[in-house]
Amino acid sequence: MSSSAWWTSATAPRFTQAQNDATERQNQLTKPPGALGELENVAIRFAGFQGKVKPELNHPQCVVFAGDHGVVAQGVSAFPQAVTVEMLKNFVAGGAAISVLSAFHGMGLSVVNCGTAIPCDTLAGVIQRPVMAGTQDFSQQAAMSHEQALSALRIGAEQIERLHADGCDLFVAGEMGIGNTSAATCMSALLLTQNAEGLTGPGTGVQGEALSHKQQVLAASVERARAFIKEPLDVLEQVGGLEIAAMAGAYLRAAQLGIPVLVDGFISSAAALLAVRLNAGAREWMLFGHSSAEPGHQALLTALDARPLVQLGMRLGEGSGAAVAVGLVKQALALHNGMATFAEAAVSSGQ
Incomplete structure (x- = not known):
């Protein structure tokens, strides 16, 4: 492994004593043990993230990474690539779903151009880090x-380093890029050693014969790429996306710097699985926001042993499902920190 493989460096250790103490606190609160379900586990995990029995969430941050995909030339999307830049304008103007949810939660929002097909270097409010003008057509x-x-x-790692310096205590990655469900599907098929057909979903709304065509294109793309796969990074090079790579880099660097991440849906989970395959320690710093309606997402969640916080039938991307779950994280910590113990409330615990 070359010295430039920064992602292989150790991830931050968890604070096991604080996590144990938080578990003990949960058992003393005025409720039956386990009565708050996954909310209890969220609070306990945050104690382990922060090293505090009563963890807090003060500076959540979201970064939307954007990039285009050459495979769109094969007719796998219902929308043209021009939509990617148009949506970047919408993000910074405050009109997109993730913009609204970020403002609602008081969560910082940044938008990064990793490589759009249409130039947007003059677009105000967008961090410009283009690697190339969209990926090549990975079917060819x-x-x-x-x-x-x-x-x-590295784009993702740099953004995490910036947010870490500003005190970020929870990270959400969003994505924008016409064709990125196709890239996520092919990456998932190769990382999971599964057929692409069963993982292929509607994405931007592809249905009927168009969906069958998408399945055929992606299945052929996976077969083309399979001969070149020797390690996880090869999957990214063969069928990935620039924005998916940036998300994976962000997840890896966040784990190294001790920042928990709330993973969004299908595309974000494909990036998460790549990150875990590159450095298994990254999994310890991941929470999962929601279960996407995209058919491939369940396979990724199973591979990651993930329990998403909500299931709302969402498949928008942008980080929107994870942003919805930020509210649950806040409520989990409020309950954990604010509820009285049996002793404080002078209530019999039945023990």
Whole structure:
């Protein structure tokens, strides 16, 4: 392994004593043990993240990474690539779902151009880090070179380093890029050693014969790429996306710097699985926001041994499902920190 493989460095240790103490506190609160379900587990895990029996969430941050996909030329999306840049404008103007949810939660929102097909270097409010003008058509050739993959991974790491310096205590990654469900599907098929057909979903709304065509294109793309896969990074190079690479890099660097991440849906989970395959320690710093309606998401959640916080039939992307779950994290911590113990409330615990 070359010295440039920064992602292999150790992830931050968890605070096991604080987590144990938080578990003990949960058992003393005025409720039957386990009565708050997954909310209890969230609070306990945050104690382990922060090293405090009463953890707090003060500076959640979301970064939306954008990039385009050459495979769109094969007719796998219901929308043209021009929509990617149009949505970047919508993000910074406050009109997108993730913009509204971020404002609602008081969560910082940044937008990063990792490589759109249409130039947007003059678009105010967007962090410009383009690696290339969208990936190559991976049905015909590798999506990106090794060097381009490394550059895209590093974009995510750089954003986490910036947020860490500002005190970020929870990270949400969002994505924007027409064709990115196709990239996530092919990555999932290769990482999970499954057929692409069963993982392929509607994405932007592809249905009927168009969905069958998408399945055929992606299945052929996976078969083309399979011969070139020797390690996880090869999957990214062959069929990945620049924004997916940046998300994976962000998840990896967040784990190294001790920042918990709330993973969004299908595309984000494909990035999460890649991150875990590159460095298994990254999994310890992941929570999962929701269960997407995209058919491939359940396979990824199973592989990651993940228990999403909500299931609302969402499949928008942008980080929106994870942003909805931020409210549950806040409530979990409020309950954990604010509820009285049996002793404080002078209530019999029945023990």
